[in-house]
Amino acid sequence: MSTVLFVYAKGGPPLGYALSRVAARSAVHLLALSTLPPTVAASAERRCASVRTATGPERGDLVSLIVSRAQAVGADAVITFSEYAVVAVAEACEKLGLAGAGASCALARDKRLMRRTWGRRGISQPRFRPVADERELHDAAAELRLPLLLKAAWSAGSTAHRIIRSAEEVPAAWQRAREVMAESAELGYAELHVADAGADFLVEEIVPGTAGGWFDQPGWGDYVSVEGVVVDGVFRPVCLSGRMPTVEPFTERAGITPAALPTDAQQRVVALAREAVDALGLENCGTHTEIKLGADGRMWVIETAARFGGAMTVPQIEEVFGLDLIGMLVDHLLGRPVTWPARALTPQEARGAAGSFVVLAVDGAGDAWPDRRRWDFPTVRDAVPLSAGSRLSVVAENSLPDGSPVPVYDPAAGANTMAALCLLSAADPETVLQDFRTLMDALPSVLPQAESHKETETDAETKTETKTETKTEKAEKDEKDGQCKAETVEARS
Structure with a gap:
């Protein structure tokens, strides 16, 4: 029997789900x-x-460490699904002579290298500048068109994003972004291989995105992601996922598979994603490419990752298209034949739709809830009216225990201040979008109130403390036994 070394770190699909798919293919x-x-x-x-x-x-x-462990267990393949470990695993595979993302994997991790590579190819992307300190950020702000987005070069999940609307905002943005990267590292959300990666940043122009002219239904966000895989250096697109509008600065709120784009629009998006992925020279890995949509058909590549999309993107694809991407990639890395889709699959080929929703303490306009609430999925299950046939569940592995205070949303910390991750299945992507809007509007009123308190520290300190406290509570919760998959609690529609 073949043997796989699975390198786990935070991020990516839920561990239970991923592990069960790998274990079905090998030791x-x-x-x-x-x-x-x-x-x-x-x-x-x-x-x-x-x-x-x-x-x-x-x-x-x-x-x-990875090389020695792989040799000790006789691994025929080494795999990871975490953004924070992809570079280390790719380099280990190179040393071991095993199939992997390849020597250029860092181009799909360090956003500065990624953007420079695309710039040399003339690929459409926002104008940007790498910045190493506050002075360089001031210089970039004077050269680029405001407003700007400051982001960490090695971050994920919109962590440490800061919008800069004037030169006067540069010092505070620089300080807060660096603080958040340090806080994220303490929580385990940081690059594991490159030393001092939390100090690397870039700043980019905020391009004028719009969903108008792309989607027939209102309420979609102005960007999509192309999910795919690189097989022996050849990019194989699988499908597109859509989004709800982000929360300022650009924190993702929900991903929906498939994206309800017309076929011709999908083909143009996939063509741009192919250019972006091909330019990075990847060899064998999952891919997740985000593309911003603009007026009159304009598009910009935001970033590509040498791994599958995180949260519930991969389980969503399995549900609606019947493709076990993790199992298929494992088979390929082990040298087994795999039949990949001949082209990106469309909504017409989907069996319904599925989406993942991040619970954040803000409404649809990005404004904070009027008071503090406690996360309680049974209450949500019973009180939120979803469409007929829709099924809502909570991903326990990625959620705080019922009764935990919902963290105050911190724009700089992004997804670090989420309370829960929910999965919804419905008849079509339009219904998923509608149900998510219903859920978002209902949460601040249906969730039970938290004990009143007066904040005596800054918002950022309170948010960090809340996250740390609830992570501790989560660690102390009794381990749940069950199948090795994303553990969910089904809700009534």
Whole structure:
């Protein structure tokens, strides 16, 4: 039987879901670079031939650690689905002579290198400048067109994003972005291989996105993602996912599979994604490419990752298109034949639709809820009226326990201040979008109130403390036993 070394770190599809798909194809040895979620720790022990958690000094040379562990277990393939570990795993595969993302993987991780590569190819993207300190940020703000978006070069999940509307905002933006990267590192959401990656930033012009002219239904966000895979250096698009509008600055609120784009528009989006992926020279890996949509058919590539989309993107694809992308990639890395889609699949080929919704304490306009609330999925299940036939569930692995205070939303921290991740299945993407709008509007009134309190610290400090406290509560929760997949609690429609 073939053997796979699964390198786990935070981010990516839920561990339970991913692990079950890998284990169905091979013997699995788990190398954990982050603490295992309590909801799947017990089942991981049963599913895996071994589970090793790497902490302390041994993580200093991550590539050597992965190589030595792969050799010790006789791995025929090494895989990860975490943004924070893709570069280390790619380099380890190169040393081991195994199929992987390839030597250019860092181009799909460091946004500065990514943008420079695209610039040399003339690929449509926002104008940008790398910035290493506050002075360089001031210089860039004087050269580029305001407003600007400051972002960390190695971040994920919209962490440390700051909008700069005037030169006077540069010092505060620079300070807060660096603070958030340090806070994220403490929570385990940081690059694991490149030293001091949290200090690397770039700033870019905010292009004028619009969903108008692209979607027939109002309420869609102005960007999409092309989900795909690179197989022996050839990009194979799988499908498109759409979004709801982001929360300022650009925090994702919901992803919906498939995106309800007309066929001709989808083809043009895929063509641009192909240019972007091909330019990076990847070899064998999942891909997730985000593209901003503008007026009169204009498009800009925002970024590409050398891994599958995070949150529930991969489970959504399996539900609506019947493709187990994780299992298919494992088979390919092990040298087995795999039949990939001949082209990007369309909504007409989907079996319904599915979407993931991030619970944030802001309304549709991005304004904070009027008071503090406690997360409680049973209440949401019973009180929110969804469309006939729709099914709502909560992804326990990515959610706070029922009764936990919903963190105050911090624009700089992005998804770090989420309370829960929900999955919804419905007849079509338009219904998913409608139900998510209903859910978003209902949450601040149906969730139980948290105990009143007076904030005596800054909003940023309060948000960070809340996140840390609730993570501790989550770790202390009894481990749930069950199948190694995204554990959900089904709701009434």
